[in-house]
Amino acid sequence: MVAQNIHYSIATLGSHSALQILKGAKDEGFRTIAICRRGKEKPYQQFKVADEIILVDEYKDVLKLEKELNKKNAILIPHASYIQYVGIENLEKLKVPYFGCKGILLWESDRNKEKIWLTRAGCKLPKVFPRPELIDRPVIVKFHGAGGGKGYFLAKNIQDFKEKIKLHPGKQYVIQEYILGVHMYAHYFNSPLTGETEIMGFDKRYESNVDGIGRISARDQMVLPPEKIDPSYVIVGNIPVVVRESFLPRFIEMGEQVVKESRKIQKKGLYGPFCLECVITPEEEIYVFEISARIVAGTNPYINGSPYTWLRYQEPMSTGRRMAREIKLAIQQKRLQEVLE
Ligand code: AMP
Numbered sequence: 001m002v003a004q005n006i007h008y009s010i011a012t013l014g015s016h017s018a019l020q021i022l023k024g025a026k027d028e029g030f031r032t033i034a035i036c037r038r039g040k041e042k043p044y045q046q047f048k049v050a051d052e053i054i055l056v057d058e059y060k061d062v063l064k065l066e067k068e069l070n071k072k073n074a075i076l077i078p079h080a081s082y083i084q085y086v087g088i089e090n091l092e093k094l095k096v097p098y099f100g101c102k103g104i105l106l107w108e109s110d111r112n113k114e115k116i117w118l119t120r121a122g123c124k125l126p127k128v129f130p131r132p133e134l135i136d137r138p139v140i141v142k143f144h145g146a147g148g149g150k151g152y153f154l155a156k157n158i159q160d161f162k163e164k165i166k167l168h169p170g171k172q173y174v175i176q177e178y179i180l181g182v183h184m185y186a187h188y189f190n191s192p193l194t195g196e197t198e199i200m201g202f203d204k205r206y207e208s209n210v211d212g213i214g215r216i217s218a219r220d221q222m223v224l225p226p227e228k229i230d231p232s233y234v235i236v237g238n239i240p241v242v243v244r245e246s247f248l249p250r251f252i253e254m255g256e257q258v259v260k261e262s263r264k265i266q267k268k269g270l271y272g273p274f275c276l277e278c279v280i281t282p283e284e285e286i287y288v289f290e291i292s293a294r295i296v297a298g299t300n301p302y303i304n305g306s307p308y309t310w311l312r313y314q315e316p317m318s319t320g321r322r323m324a325r326e327i328k329l330a331i332q333q334k335r336l337q338e339v340l341e
Pocket of ligand 1 (some may be wrong): 140149154177178180183233258289
């Protein structure tokens with residue numbers, strides 16, 4: 001059976017979570033291709049995860065590789081960098097088999113649609129303030145587009161908001177209730193082949209400088225210039241977390257409901273890896289402030305598997321490998337069309 005896999009290659013952009021995607025694909029018997037920006041190929045050479053490296057000047061050039069990738073029987077695995085650099089609007093243009101539901105990305109990337117989806121799935125969401133005048137509690141102000149959490153700021157009221165927004169002229173933003181609690185990013189994998197939504201792991205993010213501010217005393221914080229001390233949420237790494245076991249039933253239920261609702265908005269629904277980005281409050285409420293409908297970098301600490309995948313698989317099972325396993329099983333069961341677009 002494994003021999004069938006060698007007719008296929010797993011390809012991904014050399015960024016984000018490509019190391020575990022390619023390693024996982026190799027472990028499942030696939031040939032692997034890393035599409036790297038010139039000068040960024042070193043990790044994929046050094047860690048020996050790529051059978052082939054295709055160099056491009058910019059990530060968007062992947063759109064020019066259609067013929068070459070199809071000749072190699074490649075299956076593309078998307079991740080956040082792929083979506084960001086290629087652009088949702090271009091996804092349909094590249095006619096190369098793709099693991100994941102492209103239609104769902106339109107719901108995930110549009111905050112209004114995302115809110116409808118998650119609310120219907122029974123998730124508790126932070127309140128969104130459509131106009132600054134409506135701010136009645138501490139809020140986090142988030143900007144759209146590349147740059148992640150760069151420049152996000154907290155405001156305690158409308159006056160504070162007006163002062164701080166002056167530093168970001170012309171930027172599009174959303175004002176969200178700030179949820180005080182601990183962050184918990186829940187990683188899932190929904191298998192169309194088994195119909196099950198598996199918990200793959202949890203992480204918390206390491207964000208600069210919000211995770212650095214606590215290292216200096218309040219007295220020292222007071223004398224620093226505001227631009228140095230205002231929290232920013234630029235992600236620089238991920239830290240593994242194991243959630244309190246009594247929370248697990250709720251996390252499992254949340255994942256299942258999100259998948260169930262996704263089938264009402266897109267025929268195939270959400271499948272493969274996804275992440276619910278949550279905050280847990282002292283009252284033990286779980287707020288979901290975002291969904292990622294694809295592999296998240298928070299799964300990267302678990303290249304050798306997480307405690308949860310160890311319980312289930314008793315062999316190293318990263319999210320990258322889990323995707324390759326699903327594709328392998330789909331090939332064996334002649335159900336490839338169910339997992340590819
Ligand atoms: P996001 O771009 O939505 O993933 O948010 C980036 C970071 O901002 C998160 O990792 C959290 O640390 C923080 N954050 C986002 N939304 C909220 C919220 N509603 N309440 C508290 N913290 C938040």
